[in-house]
Amino acid sequence: MNALIRRVLPRTLAARTALFLLVALMAVQAAGLTIHALDRVDLQRAAMEREMSSRVFGLWRAVVLALPERRGALLSDIDLPQGLEATLDERPNVRLGMPPAPPPVLRMVRPELLMGAPPRLRPREIQAGMGFGTLNLSMMLPDGSAWLNMAVHAPPLRPWHSETFLIAFVLMTAAAASLILWAVRRLTRPVRDLARAANALGRDVNAPPMPEDGPLEVATAAHAFNTMAERIRRFVGDRTQMLAAIGHDLRTPITRLKLRAEFMDDDEQRAKMLSDLEEMEAMVNATLAFARDDAAAEPSVPLDLAALCRTVLDEAADARPDVDADAFVYDGPERLTVRGRPIALKRALANLVTNAANYGGVARILLEPPRNGSILLLVEDDGPGIPPESQEAVFQPFRRLEVSRNRETGGVGLGLPIARNILRAHGGDVTLRNRPGGGLSAAVVLPA
Amino acid sequence: MEPAPHILVVDDDREIRELLARFLEKQGFRVTTAREAREARRAWPLGRYHIVVLDLMMPGESGLDFARWLRGQSDVPIVMLTAMGEETDRIVGLELGADDYVAKPFNPRELLARIRAVMRRAHGEGARRDPLPSAIRFGGWVLEPQRRRLLNPDGVEVSLTGGEYELLTVLVERPNRVLTRDMLMDLLRGRQAGPFDRAIDVAVSRLRRKLEDDGRNPSLIKTVRGGGYVLAADVERAA
Numbered sequence: 246m247n248a249l250i251r252r253v254l255p256r257t258l259a260a261r262t263a264l265f266l267l268v269a270l271m272a273v274q275a276a277g278l279t280i281h282a283l284d285r286v287d288l289q290r291a292a293m294e295r296e297m298s299s300r301v302f303g304l305w306r307a308v309v310l311a312l313p314e315r316r317g318a319l320l321s322d323i324d325l326p327q328g329l330e331a332t333l334d335e336r337p338n339v340r341l342g343m344p345p346a347p348p349p350v351l352r353m354v355r356p357e358l359l360m361g362a363p364p365r366l367r368p369r370e371i372q373a374g375m376g377f378g379t380l381n382l383s384m385m386l387p388d389g390s391a392w393l394n395m396a397v398h399a400p401p402l403r404p405w406h407s408e409t410f411l412i413a414f415v416l417m418t419a420a421a422a423s424l425i426l427w428a429v430r431r432l433t434r435p436v437r438d439l440a441r442a443a444n445a446l447g448r449d450v451n452a453p454p455m456p457e458d459g460p461l462e463v464a465t466a467a468h469a470f471n472t473m474a475e476r477i478r479r480f481v482g483d484r485t486q487m488l489a490a491i492g493h494d495l496r497t498p499i500t501r502l503k504l505r506a507e508f509m510d511d512d513e514q515r516a517k518m519l520s521d522l523e524e525m526e527a528m529v530n531a532t533l534a535f536a537r538d539d540a541a542a543e544p545s546v547p548l549d550l551a552a553l554c555r556t557v558l559d560e561a562a563d564a565r566p567d568v569d570a571d572a573f574v575y576d577g578p579e580r581l582t583v584r585g586r587p588i589a590l591k592r593a594l595a596n597l598v599t600n601a602a603n604y605g606g607v608a609r610i611l612l613e614p615p616r617n618g619s620i621l622l623l624v625e626d627d628g629p630g631i632p633p634e635s636q637e638a639v640f641q642p643f644r645r646l647e648v649s650r651n652r653e654t655g656g657v658g659l660g661l662p663i664a665r666n667i668l669r670a671h672g673g674d675v676t677l678r679n680r681p682g683g684g685l686s687a688a689v690v691l692p693a
Numbered sequence: 694m695e696p697a698p699h700i701l702v703v704d705d706d707r708e709i710r711e712l713l714a715r716f717l718e719k720q721g722f723r724v725t726t727a728r729e730a731r732e733a734r735r736a737w738p739l740g741r742y743h744i745v746v747l748d749l750m751m752p753g754e755s756g757l758d759f760a761r762w763l764r765g766q767s768d769v770p771i772v773m774l775t776a777m778g779e780e781t782d783r784i785v786g787l788e789l790g791a792d793d794y795v796a797k798p799f800n801p802r803e804l805l806a807r808i809r810a811v812m813r814r815a816h817g818e819g820a821r822r823d824p825l826p827s828a829i830r831f832g833g834w835v836l837e838p839q840r841r842r843l844l845n846p847d848g849v850e851v852s853l854t855g856g857e858y859e860l861l862t863v864l865v866e867r868p869n870r871v872l873t874r875d876m877l878m879d880l881l882r883g884r885q886a887g888p889f890d891r892a893i894d895v896a897v898s899r900l901r902r903k904l905e906d907d908g909r910n911p912s913l914i915k916t917v918r919g920g921g922y923v924l925a926a927d928v929e930r931a932a
Contacts, residue, residue, distance in 0.1 A: 496776060497706050499798035504712035507719075507801045519800070526798050548850040552903050556852040559899060563856065579905075582849050587842070591852060 259433040266425045267418075274417060278410070297397060298355040300326055301382070305359060308333070308393055309366055309386060316391075330396045337383030338394040343374030350380050353399060359384065368393075435463040439470060446474050450481050488536035492529045499526055528657040534592065535642060535659045535666070543586035550581040550590075550620070550691075554610045557594045561602050568602070577612025583620065583691060585671055593667040594624070596660035597675070597687045601626035605684055615693035619673075622689040630679035639677065640665050698743040698812060699723040703733045703759065704774065705751045713746070716801050717808075730754035730762075737766065744812055746804070747791075748774045749782050757785055764790045770815040772807055774799065787825050787839040829865050832913050832926040834904065836865055845905070856881075857900045860893075864914065864924040873921040897922055 255261055304323065308331075311319045316333055325331060332338075356371050368384035375381070379398040386393060438455065445452035454474060455467040503522050509515040558573040594610075601608035605626020613621045631639060638644055645658040661675075668675050673691035680686045700722045704710045707728070714724040725740055727733035729751050745763060749756035760771055773786045773794040783794050792811045795804050829836040833846035841858060843851050853861065863880045864872070872880070874893045881893075897914060900906075906913045915925050 493776065496797045497709065501706070501708045501712060503798055504709065504716055504801055507716050508712075522798070523800075529798075546850050547848060548852065549845065552851040552853075555899070555903070556854050556857075559854045559857075563854065582847075587850050587852060 257433075258436060259429045262433065263422075263425050263429045266429070267422055270421050270425070271418060274414065278414065293399065294353050294355075296326065297329070297353045297399070298358065300329060301354045301395065301397070302358055304329075304331055304395075305368070305384060305393060306366060313388070313390060328398050332394050333391050334394050335391060337372050337385070337392045338396070339372040339374040339381045339383045340376075343376055343381065346373040346375050346380050350375070350399070353380065353397060354382055354395075356382070435459060435466065439466060442470060442474075446477070450474075450478050485536045488532050492533040492536065495525070495529045499529070531657050531659040531663065535663050543589055545584050545586055547582050547584055548587050548590070550583045550585075550622075551575075551578055551612060552580075553587070553591055553594060554612055554622070557591060557598050558608060558610060560595070561598045561608060565602060568606075572602070572607035573598075574607075574609040575612070576609065577622075578614055581612060581614070581620070583693065585691070586667075589667045590671065593664040593675075594622075594689075596664040597624040597689070600624075600660055601628070601685070601687070604628040618693050620691045620693050622691065624687040624689065625680060625684055627684040630683065630685045631677060633679070636677040636679075697721055697723045699725065699740055700808070701725050701727065701733065701736060701740070701742045701745045703727045703730070703745065703751070703756070704748040705729055706748075713801070713804075717805070720805055722808075730756070730759040733759060734762070737763070742769055744770045744772065744808060744815070746772050746774065746808070748797075749786060750776060757782065757789065760786060760789050760791055770811045772804070772811055784839055788827070790825070792825065826930040828931040830929040830931070831865055831868065831924065836861060838862065843903075851903055853903060854899070856896050857903060860896050860900055864922070865928050868924045868926060868928040871917050871921045871923045873919075877922070893922075 255264060304325070307319060307323065308316055320331055320333055323331075351373060354373075356373065359366075359368055359371065365387060367387060369387060369389055370385040372383040373380065379396050382395040382397060384393045384395075385391075442452070442455045452474070454471040457464050457467045457471065459467070499522055503519065506515050506518045506522065509518065554575050554577065558575055562568065562570045562573040598608045598610070601624050605628025607627050609623075609625045611623040611625065613623075640661050642662040643658040644662075661677075665675050668689060668691065671691055673689065675687055675689045677685060677687050700717055702710060702713050702717070702724055704713070704726075705728060710726045710728070714726050717724050725736055725742070727736050730753060733745075733747075747756050747760060747763075751759075756773065760773070763769065763771065768790070771786075771791040773783070773791045774797050775783045775786070775794050776797050786794060792815070793807050795807055825838045827837060827839050829838065835844040836842075837844070843853055843858075843861070845851050859881055860877070863877065877893050897916075901911055901914055904913050913924065913926055915923050917923055
């Protein structure tokens with residue numbers, strides 16, 4: 246049932262509101278017109294009754310007052326209204342066993358009027374009975390010579406019969422519908438604006454605030470939204486500043502420790518200490534890079550994406566002298582010019598390549614020429630991959646999949662979030678999926 | 694024997710100052726330290742310094758202001774200590790005439806390598822030292838040392854690895870001169886921390902690829918029989 250309603254209902258608030266209002270309006274119109282029609286029925290019936298009774302009375306008078314030998318000719322001459330037939334017979338046309346005429350039908354002819362007439366006009370006897378929707382009325386003439394038999398059948402009442410009726414209905418409905426559509430669109434526009442503002446806020450915390458005008462409720466909602474945006478902004482700002490301050494303050498002690506390490510006599514211990522410190526530094530740098538999100542500050546320039554891919558792979562290979570250089574493969578065009586922020590893009594790709602090399606042992610970049618206005622770049626490895634349910638979760642900051650592998654592969658859990666931030670700032674994105682043959686594939690999409 | 698080179702270290706952190714002084718003294722330098730720009734200005738006339746190691750982030754007068762003042766006094770080589778991400782400061786510093794920079798937290802040995810390289814460039818080769826040029830043009834390509842980037846003839850940025858960049862710098866500084874592998878190794882070791890561990894040939898072939906130089910028939914970086922390379926291009930420098 247619910248499913249059916251959901252299927253039938255239009256999807257937008259505006260359309261739903263308009264639909265409800267229209268249905269309600271049509272119901273109200275139908276009710277109003279029905280009341281109007283019922284009034285017409287009463288009027289029509291009253292008019293008809295008056296007409297019928299006066300014709301019946303008139304006919305009776307004319308027949309009674311006419312000379313007895315002229316009565317037959319009179320009856321054939323006289324112009325009778327539709328639904329009224331009259332004959333002069335020896336016998337009444339009301340037969341025994343006919344159901345009695347109900348009072349509303351009887352009211353059409355008002356026999357009491359006849360019975361109240363002066364004695365020379367009063368019928369000797371009146372019989373009434375129903376036969377096949379027709380009122381049979383038999384009146385014995387005052388001289389008792391014959392019966393005036395009348396068959397009255399009321400013309401059907403036609404309360405809906407009116408040319409203006411349908412036109413009025415259509416015109417009113419159309420006018421109301423266009424008013425409703427216009428008003429509903431106007432009324433739901435703030436909702437659309439709110440959705441748009443919320444979307445913009447999701448993409449950029451510093452998106453411009455909503456205008457706080459319009460009807461009171463809308464202005465209140467806009468104000469509440471702006472207040473919320475301001476709080477989010479402040480929250481993000483505080484967090485960013487805190488991360489930046491921590492990162493910044495850690496530089497001095499790390500520098501000191503690196504200097505101190507130079508005074509250690511034990512070469513092995515010194516090398517280990519330096520490598521620990523490098524790791525700390527990498528974490529601090531990643532945290533700072535994430536907190537500052539400085540991709541936005543770098544100007545966008547034309548750059549060679551193919552050369553960038555090679556650089557990232559070569560640097561990854563240089564940093565791993567123990568890994569076979571063949572593990573880092575670039576497959577794609579010799580040149581591919583895109584617009585972008587070179588340092589930021591390099592960081593994004595380097596993060597993906599580093600992950601591939603650390604977890605998958607190898608890193609291959611497959612760069613495809615632009616198609617349909619976008620560029621696809623795949624960073625593949627031969628590692629264990631990532632369970633599908635975690636493939637989105639790893640883009641959350643500080644989220645690390647492996648509980649504790651060795652520290653070399655550890656990292657701080659910011660590589661993927663930083664890469665995604667940067668690529669999204671370029672109008673692209675990065676998603677992960679496992680390759681059918683094993684290994685992980687990071688799909689980077691960039692606008693061409 | 695030449696007297697030990699004299700270094701002025703300007704850094705606001707006392708520990709770093711003292712540790713750095715000890716470290717550099719151990720490496721055979723004479724070191725004077727200053728806590729901030731004011732102290733450095735006082736120390737400046739008292740010694741004949743071969744090089745200044747300058748922290749950019751200091752309380753009071755900034756490192757950039759001090760570098761500007763220092764440039765007005767002398768063309769002593771300056772190595773800046775910058776924090777990562779202070780991209781604009783770094784570029785301004787290089788434009789002001791600083792010779793190199795090391796990002797904090799730095800590896801002391803890398804700093805030492807940079808100091809030696811800068812001193813060799815400044816005092817070695819018997820040449821007066823030019824400030825880092827903003828652009829070096831060769832064969833249609835543009836190398837921008839202050840921004841550490843390479844633009845192709847269409848103005849498209851072509852990224853280089855650290856090794857490729859250093860190799861290209863060495864080559865464009867000595868155009869049309871044959872450099873043997875040993876010379877290149879020597880020149881590159883002065884620039885990079887740690888050994889330049891990939892073979893020169895690999896680096897050259899990578900660089901050729903980036904420069905769209907056909908490996909079999911190179912026109913920019915030519916192979917010289919007997920083991921050497923030469924950058925065959927006219928080089929034009931813009932300050």
